[in-house]
Amino acid sequence: MKREDPYLRLAMLARQEELLQFEFFNSDVALEIGLRLVRAAREARQAITVDITRHGQRLFYHAMNGTPPDHAHWIWRKSNLVKRTGHSSYHVHTQVTLGGGTIAAIATLDPREFAALGGAFPLTIRGSGVAGTITVAGLPGADDHALIVRVLRDYLRISETL
Numbered sequence: 001m002k003r004e005d006p007y008l009r010l011a012m013l014a015r016q017e018e019l020l021q022f023e024f025f026n027s028d029v030a031l032e033i034g035l036r037l038v039r040a041a042r043e044a045r046q047a048i049t050v051d052i053t054r055h056g057q058r059l060f061y062h063a064m065n066g067t068p069p070d071h072a073h074w075i076w077r078k079s080n081l082v083k084r085t086g087h088s089s090y091h092v093h094t095q096v097t098l099g100g101g102t103i104a105a106i107a108t109l110d111p112r113e114f115a116a117l118g119g120a121f122p123l124t125i126r127g128s129g130v131a132g133t134i135t136v137a138g139l140p141g142a143d144d145h146a147l148i149v150r151v152l153r154d155y156l157r158i159s160e161t162l
Helices: 006-019 027-043 071-085 089-098 141-156
Strands: 049-054 057-063 120-125 129-137
Touching (some): 006 089, 006 141, 027 057, 027 129, 049 071, 071 089, 071 120, 089 141, 120 141
Antiparallel strands (some): 049 129
C-alpha cells in the first residue's frame, strides 16, 4: 500500500483553497450548497450536520436524521479554527501533524474551542478574502473535508482534479 506524502497533501489543500472561491455569496447560494451537501450525504447513506455561516450570520443549518446534538459543538470548534487561521481545518490538521503535534500543541489555541480536524472550509469571496465557513460534521475528518470539496468543485464548475 502506497503511503501518501503529507507535503503533497498540504500543497493540494492549499490549491483547493485557492480554487474553491466564490465571485459572490448570498443566502440563495448558501441554500444551494447546503442542499447539495445534504443530498450527497443522503445518496451515500451517511448522516451529517451542515452549517454555512457568512460574516457571523448562519445562512444554512441542517442536522440529518440520526445525527447527535454534539455535532453542533464540533461544527463550532472546527469553524473557529477556520476563522482564526483562514485555512481549512484539514489544512491546519495536516500542518500540525507534519510537525509531529496535535491541536493541543498549539499554544494559542484552546482545544476546547478549536478542532484541527477535517470538515470546515473557508468561505472565500474572490478579491475580498474569507467571509465565513462551510462546515460538515458526522464523518471522519478527511471525509467531511472531501465531501465539501467535491460539492464546491461541482458547484463552482472546477474541472481540475482536487
